[in-house]
Amino acid sequence: MTPSVRVGLITYFLFRVGGGDWCPFSGCTRNMASVAALVKVSGRLVAEAPRAGLRRLLSAAAAGGHGQPGGARTWKILSFVVALPGVAVCMLNCYLKAQHEHERPEFIPYAHLRIRTKPFPWGDGNHTLFHNPHTNPLPTGYEDEK
């Protein structure tokens, strides 16, 4: 990245970070119009150079279109260094959380729950498809023990 590119990018980002106002210091009286002009001019001067840097960045990230060499390698690295370890971390988290069993809530015969307007077309018509006797009470209460 050439120095002019760096200046242009830093100028632009400082402008953004400062809330669109060049100077983040409260005592600063530089006005927006002159600053905007400064950014525009420096932006135009460095307009050509960033594209080469950006292109390199995009190539490396393989975010571009078809057939850029080295793209597969990037995604392979992402798969084995970020994606799969991320899954492993979440698996560990689930395993640890499952260690302490939480007791099931007491049964309160709410009218809006365990609705049975018509029987289910399987079994005795009173059990949902993924019924779990330990966690799913019937309209009359838990099946295994009250």
Added chain:
Amino acid sequence: MTHQAHSYHMVDPSPWPLTGAMAALLMTSGLAVWFHYNSTTLMTLGLATMLLTTYQWWRDIVREGSFQGHHTKLVQKGLRYGMMLFITSEVFFFIGFFWAFYHSSLAPAPELGGQWPPSGVSPLNPFEVPLLNTAVLLASGVTITWAHHAMMEGNWKETTQGLTLTVLLGAYFTLLQAMEYFEAPFTIADATYGATFFVATGFHGLHVIIGSSFLLICLTRQINYHFTTDHHFGFEAAAWYWHFVDVVWLFLYISIYWWGS
């Protein structure tokens, strides 16, 4: 010998559209018969006909494209349009279920205790298995992208590896979600909470199974050298579908699992 003066594919007469329509009729009427007359015969017949139709129709498309060379650039363009339009229609399908969820949850009815989740409903912890499910699907999006790039670079072995990992992750998601369904303290019959949860996540799960099957077929074709570095639309279509499934899950996770708890 006659030649066509265009690059479109004039498909040979095929029975599969008819058998597909018959399968749709048998499945829908079979569902009604099951609900009202306690017989699963018609529905089973419909399911079997559907499976036979899909298998043979898509087998014929693979033959026409990979073996007979009928899939010119123009034909492929049409297939791309088709897949895009289909996925768009599926997006609207899911929008309906999200609409139902937000309708019920943004202004909870007094019958539910005026709150969401409703009184007596203990929602799943979004940072346990649902978070793992999110990681699994996101990871599968990365692995399928690896497979795609490897395919474009002509790396047969890595393409197979990436695609295999993707299929395995998809299967893992399905397994986890099935376990969640059995362990959940609430059921589909538990007010609008249960209804919106299981219908939305249920249809999503069905789409995961369909997407995983599509990917498995792509894996089989990949192993059998059907794809080239620049002609592999079947794989691209599967990848688009898979990314769509992933995005739907992200919306489900944020809306129903996280915000809705």
